Amino acid sequence: MTSEPHHEPFIRNPAAADLVWDALEALSEGIAVYDADYRLVTCNQRYVDMFPLIGDLIDRGAAWEDLLRAGAERGQYRKALGQTEAWIEGRLQNGVPVGETLEIELTNGRIYQVQFSATKNNGFVVANTDVTERRKAEVAMRERETLLATVLEASPVAVVMARQGDGKIRYRSPEAFRLFGHTESATEHYLNQKDRRDYVAALVADGQVDDYRVALKDASGAPRPTASWGRLIEFEDDTYVVTAIMDLSAQQEREDMIRQVLEACPAPIQMTNAHTGEVLFSSPETIALFGRVDSAKRFYVDPNSRENYLRKLRKEGFIQEFKAQYFNANGEAFWGAVSARLIEYNGQEVIVSHTRDLTEQLRIEAELSQQQDQLYQNDKMSAMGELLAGVAHELNNPLSVVVGHSLMLREDCPDPEILRQVEKISTAAERCAKIVKTFLTMARQQPVKMQRVDINDIVQTAMDVASYGEAGEGLDMQCHLTSALPEICADPDQITQVVINLILNAEQAIRESGLGGQITVATARAEDAKTIEIRVEDDGPGIAKDLRSRVFEPFFTTKDVGQGTGIGLALCHRIVAAHNGQISLDASPDGGTVFTIFLPVKEAQSKVDSPDGAGNAASHIRVLIVDDEEDVAELNAEILTRAGYEVDVFNEAGLALETLREHDYGLILSDLNMPEVDGRIFFETIKREFPDMVNKTGFVTGDTMGRSSQTFLGEAQRPCIEKPVSPKELRAFVSELIAKGSK
16 A cells, blocks of 8 residues: 555545535536546545445545555455455556446445546546446346246247238247247138138227137148137237137147237236245236236135145146136136146246136036936937837737727627627727827827817917916916917827917016016918918017027027026927928017917818728738737738638748749738748848739838838838727728729
8 A cells, every 4th residue: 555544534625616526526426536646636425435345545645556456355346255366456457447437346236337537637537327226127127038038938828929911920939839830921820811811800800809719720731729819019110910829629728928929918827936826927817817916825716726736737847727716806716727837937936827717618518418418318218219119019919909809899799788898898999009009109209199170279278378377477478369260280289388388488588587578379370371370479588699590409598507408499399390380480579589380271181991992892802911910910801801802811921921922912911020031021022022012012010110110111112000900990001002002
């Protein structure tokens, strides 16, 4: 050192003007002036305060080199710690760095920008600017940028930033590169260019699109179903489309964006501390979903869910579609699925995740589950139909004998008392036969009792049933029936059920919505006079236009989950179609719905039996009956013998074929289900060996519901009559078969 330190207050140069000194003291910078010998001439107090460890040495006449060395030795400079001499030597090697600007960091954490400027007398001026806060802000900015870059690299959603006009790609995330490969334009991602035009048009119209479903082309050229979220942004005087793309084929959500893209991205992305749960970053969509919270622990309805989530995440390093219940921004619980990756950031475990709201998906799954239950019920009903058909088949043969003989006794018996008893037997037998045919009709799901009916009576009955009790309470239910309508051929029970179902649907819609209160049922004759109209109209909430075309689909319903099966209107449609009619849905002028049923005006047909004609024709005809049930075969033979036919009976089809080779027959009546050679093989042999007898062959069977029987009868295209058969029905069937065969 060239001088001893002075501890008395620094004395300003008395030659300087007071104004100059006041100006120097007012500066935020530390200013010091050194002469040609590099000794301190003067400085402001700010300069002294900047170097607290050597403040006692800063005085007029102090050498710059001595102050520099003292600062290093006293631990003033951070870079000099542990290497004092080397640091001093390096600083003094080229002398005072006049004309340069340096940056020094003190051990107290302050950072100064030091500028050395030459004076005219070969001295220099030192200007120290405190840049500590500026440097801290820059470090914080770099840390934030690093954080965002980390989010982008770990994001599970593919992100593409492309120019709106030509689709030229300005940025793509690693996941987008993996999904699409190295493409120059976003247009290369589309299977159909119209899809991109529609997507951009939707963006321009609304400024954003959410959950846009479209099939895109991956790196191999294969189509992939995707959901896209898009925004329009302005960047470098041009408009760009920022798109976050979720590959739905693998249910993976990855997202990777720069800060500008990330702020525009609607996908809910967040970055949290794995240990503390502290939220480090939340995208706008995450905030919209969860609200502004400082800890991810507050997301979970059950805290144990987060522990399970962390355990799986730490084990694999990533997780996909982790399902749990979360609290949304309104504090309401909802089911969500999280896809995430675990990364290291600043020495800590950090989770980058994407959350998907499963509310709509779970609603659809619940509806599908309900529909599956309904399918199960349908399967049970189908099985019941097969059971009914089987029972009917087993009863048909003995019932044929009972019905046939009772009716023949009724025709032949002259004794009134015996005839009364026969009437009871006949009535009971016919009742059993009707029950069996009802079983078969239920199995077929066709109208069971087609008869001439007055449609006004049906509608009035349906109205009375539907309005009875609480169903019609509080509603204005009106019935307008057009008089003198012609009768139609229909099943009254089924048509009544259709009208009741439509009225009850209207009543339920009005009560649940609280809208409307009037239901009107009317009948009329259509303008073409060929159909009768039944109109059921209400002033309730109505059915949306885009749903009207689907209301008759099986399992489709506009009611809430658990409130409707979607079967009622489909059943109505099936019943009306089975009557060769139509049912339609239109909007009511009052805002409700109008269902209109159209049923054809048709006289009930009846076949007229002409036993005399049959007998006349029968005198020259020989009939071959083949049935493994002896009683049924003998009964049918007796009926036809009485009608004047010559009848041969065989209980085995093989024996019948032998007699066919030896005798000529005008008609063949065969059962279907027989042991060994059944009706199918028997008919195929006839086609092959006796082709002229094909048009003279008919079937009498109790099994018309079996799949194989239905298939065979459909292929054979031959007449068939279903057991049990009355004598009148059998004679009419044979007469008709002979008439057609002769042609």
